[in-house]
Amino acid sequence: MTDLGDEAALPALVGPVEVVGAGLIGTSIALVCARLGIEVVLRDTAEENVRTAHGLGAGRPVRPEDRPQLVVVAVPPAAIADAIVDALQRTDAVVTDVGSVKAAPLTAVAARVAGADLARYVGSHPMAGSERSGPLAASAALFDGRPWAVTPHLDARPDAVGLVETLVLECGAAPIRMEPAEHDRAVARISHLPHLAAVLVAGRLAAAPAEHLALSGQGVRDVTRVAASDPGLWQQILEANSEAVLDLLAEVRADLDDLMSAVSAAPTAPSGPSAPGLVEILTRGNAGTAAIPGKHGGPARPTRSVFVAVPDHPGELARLFGDAGEIGVNIEDVHIDHDPGRPVGLTELVVDRGSAEQLLAALESRGWTTHR
Amino acid sequence: MTDLGDEAALPALVGPVEVVGAGLIGTSIALVCARLGIEVVLRDTAEENVRTAHGLGAGRPVRPEDRPQLVVVAVPPAAIADAIVDALQRTDAVVTDVGSVKAAPLTAVAARVAGADLARYVGSHPMAGSERSGPLAASAALFDGRPWAVTPHLDARPDAVGLVETLVLECGAAPIRMEPAEHDRAVARISHLPHLAAVLVAGRLAAAPAEHLALSGQGVRDVTRVAASDPGLWQQILEANSEAVLDLLAEVRADLDDLMSAVSAAPTAPSGPSAPGLVEILTRGNAGTAAIPGKHGGPARPTRSVFVAVPDHPGELARLFGDAGEIGVNIEDVHIDHDPGRPVGLTELVVDRGSAEQLLAALESRGWTTHR
Numbered sequence: 001m002t003d004l005g006d007e008a009a010l011p012a013l014v015g016p017v018e019v020v021g022a023g024l025i026g027t028s029i030a031l032v033c034a035r036l037g038i039e040v041v042l043r044d045t046a047e048e049n050v051r052t053a054h055g056l057g058a059g060r061p062v063r064p065e066d067r068p069q070l071v072v073v074a075v076p077p078a079a080i081a082d083a084i085v086d087a088l089q090r091t092d093a094v095v096t097d098v099g100s101v102k103a104a105p106l107t108a109v110a111a112r113v114a115g116a117d118l119a120r121y122v123g124s125h126p127m128a129g130s131e132r133s134g135p136l137a138a139s140a141a142l143f144d145g146r147p148w149a150v151t152p153h154l155d156a157r158p159d160a161v162g163l164v165e166t167l168v169l170e171c172g173a174a175p176i177r178m179e180p181a182e183h184d185r186a187v188a189r190i191s192h193l194p195h196l197a198a199v200l201v202a203g204r205l206a207a208a209p210a211e212h213l214a215l216s217g218q219g220v221r222d223v224t225r226v227a228a229s230d231p232g233l234w235q236q237i238l239e240a241n242s243e244a245v246l247d248l249l250a251e252v253r254a255d256l257d258d259l260m261s262a263v264s265a266a267p268t269a270p271s272g273p274s275a276p277g278l279v280e281i282l283t284r285g286n287a288g289t290a291a292i293p294g295k296h297g298g299p300a301r302p303t304r305s306v307f308v309a310v311p312d313h314p315g316e317l318a319r320l321f322g323d324a325g326e327i328g329v330n331i332e333d334v335h336i337d338h339d340p341g342r343p344v345g346l347t348e349l350v351v352d353r354g355s356a357e358q359l360l361a362a363l364e365s366r367g368w369t370t371h372r
Numbered sequence: 373m374t375d376l377g378d379e380a381a382l383p384a385l386v387g388p389v390e391v392v393g394a395g396l397i398g399t400s401i402a403l404v405c406a407r408l409g410i411e412v413v414l415r416d417t418a419e420e421n422v423r424t425a426h427g428l429g430a431g432r433p434v435r436p437e438d439r440p441q442l443v444v445v446a447v448p449p450a451a452i453a454d455a456i457v458d459a460l461q462r463t464d465a466v467v468t469d470v471g472s473v474k475a476a477p478l479t480a481v482a483a484r485v486a487g488a489d490l491a492r493y494v495g496s497h498p499m500a501g502s503e504r505s506g507p508l509a510a511s512a513a514l515f516d517g518r519p520w521a522v523t524p525h526l527d528a529r530p531d532a533v534g535l536v537e538t539l540v541l542e543c544g545a546a547p548i549r550m551e552p553a554e555h556d557r558a559v560a561r562i563s564h565l566p567h568l569a570a571v572l573v574a575g576r577l578a579a580a581p582a583e584h585l586a587l588s589g590q591g592v593r594d595v596t597r598v599a600a601s602d603p604g605l606w607q608q609i610l611e612a613n614s615e616a617v618l619d620l621l622a623e624v625r626a627d628l629d630d631l632m633s634a635v636s637a638a639p640t641a642p643s644g645p646s647a648p649g650l651v652e653i654l655t656r657g658n659a660g661t662a663a664i665p666g667k668h669g670g671p672a673r674p675t676r677s678v679f680v681a682v683p684d685h686p687g688e689l690a691r692l693f694g695d696a697g698e699i700g701v702n703i704e705d706v707h708i709d710h711d712p713g714r715p716v717g718l719t720e721l722v723v724d725r726g727s728a729e730q731l732l733a734a735l736e737s738r739g740w741t742t743h744r
Contacts, residue, residue, distance in 0.1 A: 127589045141681045141741045144718060147587050176586055186584035189576060194595040197569045199653060200627050202660030204561060204620060212558035214548055215519050216664050217499045222594045223566040228661040231654035238650060242635050248576060249632050255572050256628065260621050263614050278610060281571060282603035288574030289600040292588050309513045317706075318690075318697025325690025334689075334706045346516060369513045 010162045013170055015039045018068035018093065019059065020083050022049040025098050025126065026074030027138035030058035032171045035140055041066050052135040070163055073097035077236035081108035088117045094160040095121045096167070100187060101240035102151045102180035110153070119157045122164045123180060125149040125187070126173055133230070141172075148173035151180045188244035193252065195226050195234065196245070202227035218335065255281070303332055304356035306349045309369040320347065320368065327362040329355045382534045385542055387411045390440035390465065391431065392455050394421040397470050397498065398446030399510035402430035404543045407512055413438050424507040442535055445469035449608035453480035460489045466532040467493045468539070472559060473612035474523045474552035482525070491529045494536045495552060497521040497559070498545055505602070513544075520545035523552045553616075560616035565624065567598050567606065568617070574599035590707065627653070675704055676728035678721045681741040692719065692740065699734040701727040 015038035019026045022044040030040045030053060040059030042050045050061050071087040073080060073095065080099045087095045088109070099105060102123045110118055126148040148168040152161045161177075168175040178186065202224040205213065238245055262278040276284075310316050324331060333350035351359055363370050387410035391398045394416040402412045402425060412431030414422045422433050443459040445452060445467065452471045459467045460481070471477060474495045482490055498520040520540040524533045533549075540547040550558065574596040577585065610617055634650040648656075682688050696703060705722035723731055735742050 127587055139679070139742070141679070141718070144681050146589075149587060176583070178583060182583070183587075186581075186587050189580055189584050190588045190592045193576060194573050194592040196631060197573045198591075198595055199657030200624050200631065201566050201569045202657040203627060203653065204565060204623060205660035205663050206656050208561055208663065209558075210665075211548070211550060211554070212561050213663055213665055215499050215521060215555075215558050216562045217518075219570075219598045220562045220566040221664060222597050223570055224657075224661050224664070225594050226591045227654075227657035229654075229658075231651045231658065234654050235650045238635055245635055246632060249628065249635070251576060252572055253625070253628055253632070255575060256621065256625055259568060259572065260618060260625070263610055263617055263621070278607045279603045281575065282599075282601075282606050284578050285571035285574040285596075285599035286601075286603065288577035289596050291577050291580065291585055292593060292596070293582075293585055307511070307513070309516050315697040315700075317703050318693040318695075321690040321693035323690075325687040328687075331689050346513070369516075370511070 010166045010169070011159050013038060013163065013166045014069060016041055016066060016068045017059075017167075018043060018062060018066065018071045018087070018091070019053075020044070020071060020073045020087060021075035022046075022053040022058070022135050023074060024133045024135070024137045025128075025142070026072065027053045027056065027058050027135040028128075028140065028142040029072055029074065029098070029167070029171060031056065031138055031140040032143070034058055036170060041068065049135050053138070056135065056138065058135070058138065067091070068093040070167065071095045072167070073099075076233065077101060077240050081105045084109045084121060085112050088113050088121060093120065094157075094163045096124045096164045098124060098126055099240075100125060100191075100237045102149075102183045104184075104240045106153055106180050118153070119155050120160050121153070122156050122160050123151040123153075124164055124168065125151065125183065126168075126171070127191075128173070133233075143168075143171040143173040146173045147176050149183050149186075150175050150177050151183045152177070153180065184241050185244045185247075188241055188248050192238060192241060192245050193248050195229070196238075196249070197252075198224050198227040303350050304353045306351060306356055306359055306363070306370060308347045308349065308363060310347045317347070320363075323363060323366050323368070324349065324359065327359055329359045329362075382538045382541070383531050385410060385535065385538045386441060388413055388438060388440045389431075389539075390415060390434060390438065390443045390459075390463070391425075392416070392443060392445045392459060393447035394418075394425040394430070394507050395446060396505050396507070396509045397500070397514070398444065399425045399428065399430050399507040400500075400512065400514040401444050401446065401470070401539070401543065403428065403510055403512040404515070405539075406430055408542060413440065421507050425510070428507065428510065430507070430510065439463070440465040442539065443467045444539070445471075448605065449473060449612045453477045456481050456493060457484050460485050460493060465492065466529075466535045468496045468536045470496060470498055471612075472497060472563075472609045474521075474555045476556075476612045478525055478552050490525070491527050492532050493525070494528050494532050495523040495525075496536050496540065497523065497555065498540075498543070499563075500545070505605075515540075515543040515545040518545045519548050521555050521558075522547050522549045523555045524549070525552065556613050556616045557619075560613055560620050564610060564613060564617050565620045567601070568610075568621070569624075570596050570599040675722050676725045678723060678728055678731055678735070678742060680719050680721065680735060682719045689719070692735075695735060695738050695740070696721065696731065699731055701731045701734075 017033045017038055018041045019030045020043045022042050033040045034057055041062040042053050042059045043062045044050045054060055068091055071093045073083045075083045077099055080097050084095055084097055126143050128143050128146040150164055165175045258276055259281055262281055310320055329351050331349050335348040360370050389405045389410055390413045391402045392415045394414050405412045406429055413434040414425050414431045415434045416422045426432055440463055443465045445455045447455045449471055452469050456467055456469055498515050500515050500518040522536055537547045630648055631653055634653055682692055701723050703721050707720040732742050
């Protein structure tokens with residue numbers, strides 16, 4: 001990870017910007033550029049997407065005489081390499097893509113494009129998305145505050161890398177420079193593995209008796225939420241990153257074997273001298289959650305949860321947040337528990353540890369039912 | 373699962389109620405009973421817990437001459453069976469416990485107590501808790517709207533079962549009657565397996581390079597959140613339910629093997645005639661998330677997410693919820709994205725699908741930056 005030493009030295013993004021693939025990500029980037037006053041031209045195999053994005057003010061259909069400064073390839077994973085090659089052969093522009101996997105497309109492109117043309121290609125990957133897709137879901141705010149990996153190959157032109165980092169910054173995101181293969185190992189670990197774990201747990205719910213599911217709490221909902229995503233898109237992502245994903249799945253398989261040994265062992269008879277015990281495995285999980293960086297990229301700040309019972313009708317959450325705002329405590333995170341059986345929600349407010357007692361006392365004095 | 377046909381026929385809870393173990397759950401139950409005007413007596417091997425709970429108005433220390441109507445055993449999993457036997461031998465009361473696992477303690481109790489005494493025991497399990505513990509974390513609101521399993525054995529006295537269900541209802545929870553072994557299979561699936569999946573994913577983060585973790589988004593945070601829980605408590609829970617947990621882990625191990633085959637197979641060459649493909653596995657995950665019951669126990673209602681950019685300082689969330697409240701749209705759920713790198717949060721409001729367009733238009737007219 002390389003921080004930008006001197007943003008002033010980055011090349012200016014003056015346009016035109018050509019966006020290939022006017023879906024959620026492509027149209028969102030187009031909207032950002034259009035709002036900066038940059039000319040945006042749109043290309044998509046589905047003409048309807050171009051019409052929709054154009055209607056949203058995200059640019060106009062591409063014309064043969066267009067000479068873009070930057071081409072952004074934002075097509076599905078399986079089509080990315082072809083689209084990058086096409087852009088490098090058609091134009092003299094800097095070319096980036098926004099695919100979830102970086103090494104495999106680079107290899108495919110480098111087999112067909114070389115030298116000065118390949119030097120104009122710099123891959124990237126915004127860590128933003130939605131369970132929705134298509135241009136109608138697009139927003140210029142999609143990238144606000146998100147990490148955005150920039151993954152140049154060794155022969156990439158420095159000014160091309162700089163131009164892609166300019167785009168990232170204009171989109172409001174934080175550029176994080178990584179090698180393509182390192183990026184793929186990173187997303188295998190922090191995105192693809194969690195996704196597959198959620199899929200496996202959710203898969204075990206699919207055939208469960210309804211009476212089992214009636215006991216569901218917030219834990220299982222959190223663990224499985226991402227498993228609701230589009231299978232076709234994820235198939236392409238996983239196939240493009242199969243090597244890094246398989247390495248991690250093999251590690252998890254070994255961990256699972258250790259876990260099964262630890263669960264089946266009597267408490268006083270560990271399964272072997274080197275096998276980790278259950279407490280050791282569970283403690284490693286504690287360490288992993290603590291390792292995820294906190295809000296705003298800093299180390300995780302110590303927080304505390306305050307629980308408030310909130311009647312489930314319009315205006316009650318507003319009243320709660322209105323009171324919290326007047327109290328002057330910053331809410332770091334919120335969870336609303338989906339409570340089966342009755343119309344009262346339990347709302348969890350996550351706040352700085354030092355502010356929790358103040359918030360509790362002040363909410364209670366305003367008549368809220370709280371617990372810690 | 374049995375719904376209560378006729379709540380009017382349930383026995384009245386008149387007390388005294390003896391609570392054994394004045395921790396989070398025990399003290400919370402004691403608070404509910406005390407607020408109903410029922411006499412509550414407290415027993416704990418740690419005298420400090422009794423003093424603290426007493427100070428909270430949750431009852432008084434037990435005396436030898438006390439004759440409880442109901443004993444609630446709320447001690448750590450490894451101590452539950454002994455505490456139930458002790459309560460059945462000491463008193464003539466109906467005895468329940470609130471442990472996370474039901475079959476193993478019942479077997480241990482039935483080996484030492486028989487006939488009319490065993491008939492007074494009815495296990496139960498409130499699906500409530502917190503990452504915090506101890507009497508200071510207690511709250512009479514802890515069980516509001518939560519499922520609470522009631523798990524009578526075959527020879528339990530009907531009036532004893534009724535009295536425990538009365539307690540559940542007085543606590544504001546929803547009683548769900550299940551056989552003990554069935555309960556254990558249910559929580560293995562909807563609680564213990566998700567917990568262990570989170571632990572395995574988090575375990576793979578513990579040793580990851582910081583630059584990998586810098587790309588973390590909301591998905592990995594949601595999947596791993598529960599892995600932050602107390603290892604000692606979870607060791608006891610998993611050991612008490614090892615049979616059902618191991619059955620499920622074996623199923624997941626087979627699913628993981630299928631998944632690895634599917635990821636390593638070329639898209640056009642599935643690994644065998646009967647092996648599921650990647651899309652099939654991912655689609656089963658979709659079905660599992662859809663099978664979790666919706667808010668208030670009904671089928672999941674179709675919802676849509678509305679994203680709003682919110683500056684990260686006190687009062688902004690209040691203003692957002694104030695505006696949402698005036699617009700009159702009920703917020704089903706809220707997520708605040710922890711955005712590394714800049715002080716703007718992305719807040720996801722989950723609303724009924726039919727209300728989303730209205731909310732978006734009204735928020736935009738009030739100057740909020742939204743996307744879908």
